Amino acid sequence: MLEIKNLHATIEGNEILKGIDLQVNVGEIHAIMGPNGSGKSTLANVLAGKEDYEVQQGSVLYEGQDLLEMSPEDRARHGLFLAFQYPVEIPGVSNSYFLKTALNEKRKFQGLEEIDAADFLILLKQKAKIVEMDQALLNRPLNEGFSGGEKKRNEIFQMAILDPKLAILDETDSGLDIDALKIVANGVNSLRSSQNAFIVVTHYQRLLQYIVPDFVHVLYNGKIVRSGGKELAYELEEKGYDWLKE
Amino acid sequence: MKQENIHLEQYITHFDQFEHLLNGQKDSPLHQLRRKAFDRFLSVGFPNRRQEEWRFTNINPLLEAKFQPKFQSSEKKLAAGDIKAFLYDDLSATQLVFIDGYFAPQLSLREETEKDLIITSFSQIKNWQDSDIFSIFMDYETYKEDAFTALNTAFLLDGAVIKVKDNTAIDRPIHLLHITTNEHPDQVTYPRNMVFIGRNSQATILESYFSLGGNRYFTNTVTEIHVSENGNLNHIRLQNESIAAFHIGSVYVDQKPNSHYFSSSITFGAAISRINISARLDGQGCEATLNGLYMGHGNQLIDNHTFIDHANPHCNSYESYQGILTDQAHGVFSGKILVRPDAQKTDAKQSNNCLLLSDEAQINSKPMLEIYADDVRCTHGATVGQLNEDAIFYLRSRGIAEQQAKNILTYAFAEQVIEGIAVKEVREYVDKILLARLSEDINFVK
Numbered sequence: 001m002l003e004i005k006n007l008h009a010t011i012e013g014n015e016i017l018k019g020i021d022l023q024v025n026v027g028e029i030h031a032i033m034g035p036n037g038s039g040k041s042t043l044a045n046v047l048a049g050k051e052d053y054e055v056q057q058g059s060v061l062y063e064g065q066d067l068l069e070m071s072p073e074d075r076a077r078h079g080l081f082l083a084f085q086y087p088v089e090i091p092g093v094s095n096s097y098f099l100k101t102a103l104n105e106k107r108k109f110q111g112l113e114e115i116d117a118a119d120f121l122i123l124l125k126q127k128a129k130i131v132e133m134d135q136a137l138l139n140r141p142l143n144e145g146f147s148g149g150e151k152k153r154n155e156i157f158q159m160a161i162l163d164p165k166l167a168i169l170d171e172t173d174s175g176l177d178i179d180a181l182k183i184v185a186n187g188v189n190s191l192r193s194s195q196n197a198f199i200v201v202t203h204y205q206r207l208l209q210y211i212v213p214d215f216v217h218v219l220y221n222g223k224i225v226r227s228g229g230k231e232l233a234y235e236l237e238e239k240g241y242d243w244l245k246e
Numbered sequence: 247m248k249q250e251n252i253h254l255e256q257y258i259t260h261f262d263q264f265e266h267l268l269n270g271q272k273d274s275p276l277h278q279l280r281r282k283a284f285d286r287f288l289s290v291g292f293p294n295r296r297q298e299e300w301r302f303t304n305i306n307p308l309l310e311a312k313f314q315p316k317f318q319s320s321e322k323k324l325a326a327g328d329i330k331a332f333l334y335d336d337l338s339a340t341q342l343v344f345i346d347g348y349f350a351p352q353l354s355l356r357e358e359t360e361k362d363l364i365i366t367s368f369s370q371i372k373n374w375q376d377s378d379i380f381s382i383f384m385d386y387e388t389y390k391e392d393a394f395t396a397l398n399t400a401f402l403l404d405g406a407v408i409k410v411k412d413n414t415a416i417d418r419p420i421h422l423l424h425i426t427t428n429e430h431p432d433q434v435t436y437p438r439n440m441v442f443i444g445r446n447s448q449a450t451i452l453e454s455y456f457s458l459g460g461n462r463y464f465t466n467t468v469t470e471i472h473v474s475e476n477g478n479l480n481h482i483r484l485q486n487e488s489i490a491a492f493h494i495g496s497v498y499v500d501q502k503p504n505s506h507y508f509s510s511s512i513t514f515g516a517a518i519s520r521i522n523i524s525a526r527l528d529g530q531g532c533e534a535t536l537n538g539l540y541m542g543h544g545n546q547l548i549d550n551h552t553f554i555d556h557a558n559p560h561c562n563s564y565e566s567y568q569g570i571l572t573d574q575a576h577g578v579f580s581g582k583i584l585v586r587p588d589a590q591k592t593d594a595k596q597s598n599n600c601l602l603l604s605d606e607a608q609i610n611s612k613p614m615l616e617i618y619a620d621d622v623r624c625t626h627g628a629t630v631g632q633l634n635e636d637a638i639f640y641l642r643s644r645g646i647a648e649q650q651a652k653n654i655l656t657y658a659f660a661e662q663v664i665e666g667i668a669v670k671e672v673r674e675y676v677d678k679i680l681l682a683r684l685s686e687d688i689n690f691v692k
Contacts, residue, residue: 048643049639049642049643050639051639071642071648072639072642072643073642073643073645073646073647073648073651075643076642076643076644076645077645081643082643084640084643087640088634088636088637088640090637090640090641090655090658091658091662092657092658092659092660092661092662092665093654093655093657093658098641098644098654101646101650101654102641102644102645102646105644105645105646105647105650106645109645141658158644162644162645
């Protein structure tokens with residue numbers, strides 16, 4: 001589904017990614033771990049198409065297509081989703097209006113009719129349950145005044161509505177208390193299927209107790225320095241990241 | 247004759263013509279006022295850019311244009327269908343229509359039975375200079391404030407007079423609709439509105455300015471508002487003049503103790519638009535909210551000046567202006583807040599945010615806080631800039647195309663003022679114009 005080869009990326013002239021290789025197949029969950037500043041969020045943003053980053057070398061194939069050639073909106077329409085580490089507050093745009101627009105853009109792209117208002121309401125309610133979203137948040141302006149936990153939950157809620165093929169969760173666990181963490185993890189687990197894949201970017205092993213990955217990769221200084229199964233996460237929990245520096 | 251006086255000449259001629267037609271009324275108290283105002287106008291002359299209040303506003307095209315006043319009401323009678331586009335989708339309102347500055351009774355809708363409300367026009371009142379409402383406004387002498395107000399007063403002929411009696415809540419909005427027909431080129435009109443809200447009373451006034459054609463003309467309008475003790479006025483002012491027009495408008499608000507005034511001033515039209523809104527908080531416990539939305543494209547110059555006079559303790563004022571400018575449009579915002587020495591416990595908040603959607607659009611934004619009391623809270627903030635890149639990316643990452651993402655964010659930016667407009671039909675109208683400009687004018691969002 002996703003094939004990253006020798007990916008190098010810079011921001012404002014600083015090289016952050018220094019040759020990433022990663023293959024993600026459908027049905028898999030990959031965890032990307034690493035200390036702060038190792039390039040985890042950069043990788044997530046480059047995959048989503050953020051223009052601040054410049055790709056110097058390498059390639060990314062997504063379902064056989066050159067992902068790096070696609071606009072951010074096209075990536076999304078093709079089923080890529082980024083759950084942001086810091087979701088933006090957008091006053092004046094209601095959460096549900098925004099979601100309806102996003103969903104209809106995707107449906108248009110798939111050659112489907114726009115969703116009927118009543119069906120959309122049903123979908124909203126059904127998916128809100130998965131992440132235990134307060135219904136009141138649906139009509140509020142997008143993320144405005146949401147608590148940290150509400151914002152993260154809203155990201156997973158959007159993911160549930162848009163039903164992506166490849167979802168990238170960028171430190172979705174950071175700043176969450178254990179109850180919120182469980183809700184987010186439950187959301188991901190209920191959306192998980194043999195038809196989609198997840199990349200879970202995290203600093204801590206904690207989230208991986210609830211979202212069990214098939215593969216764990218350690219990113220350090222812009223490169224994947226180790227890959228392994230879920231037991232690698234436990235090892236990191238015990239040893240921390242200091243051994244990387246030796 | 248000095249260069250600046252050349253611009254006064256045509257108005258001297260107009261005033262002579264006007265007086266000539268007045269026969270017999272020259273000694274009336276009203277005409278005495280006109281004369282005083284005209285003398286004032288001649289002595290101060292038109293403003294220029296050496297004056298602080300006009301530093302960023304070039305009105306030369308207005309000063310150099312030649313205008314034709316009309317000293318009698320229009321020969322052309324409009325039918326209801328002609329003004330339908332200006333009625334906010336058949337908004338249920340008490341409606342006073344003014345065509346080229348003159349009251350048009352055949353187009354107006356008044357509930358004559360409404361005993362708690364006096365609603366009429368200057369031209370309809372007999373001996374109206376004896377009326378109590380007139381004497382209240384005579385005392386204000388607003389013509390001394392500014393040259394354009396003096397000019398408006400000198401040519402005062404007609405306009406709306408609204409009086410809400412004490413202890414009365416008027417639910418239906420009162421729509422003061424001013425239309426320039428463009429029947430003749432270069433018309434000049436001087437609409438004058440007076441609004442008196444009685445004690446413990448409340449009302450919603452909608453003041454709008456439209457035209458039937460795209461020619462050049464000049465609207466010089468003044469609205470005087472008195473909100474009595476514990477009164478409440480919601481005032482919506484919408485300016486959607488022709489893109490070739492000049493619009494100079496002043497709103498003077500006098501608030502008595504514990505009164506509330508809420509203004510939403512929306513500006514879309516005119517080549518040069520200058521709107522002054524000043525609120526004097528003349529009593530304790532007053533609250534004034536001045537909101538504004540302006541949207542400029544082409545070569546428009548859109549200037550909003552506000553002044554809030556905190557003359558008494560325990561008053562609050564809130565001010566929020568949002569601007570959207572593209573092409574070569576030029577915006578000016580000046581927000582003056584005066585907190586006088588006695589005005590302790592004042593709470594004043596002001597913000598002006600302006601989106602510049604093209605490289606050549608520009609805004610001059612100037613907050614002016616003059617504070618002479620020590621126990622007050624005053625904040626102001628101004629932002630100028632482009633749409634937030636992170637917000638654009640956020641929307642795009644959900645499958646929304648770049649242009650649409652920008653439109654949504656521009657709309658959301660304006661919505662912060664639109665949502666405060668008290669009348670749903672007006673909100674919808676403003677939404678419609680905003681969205682039409684965003685999608686039909688492909689240059690609007692770059």
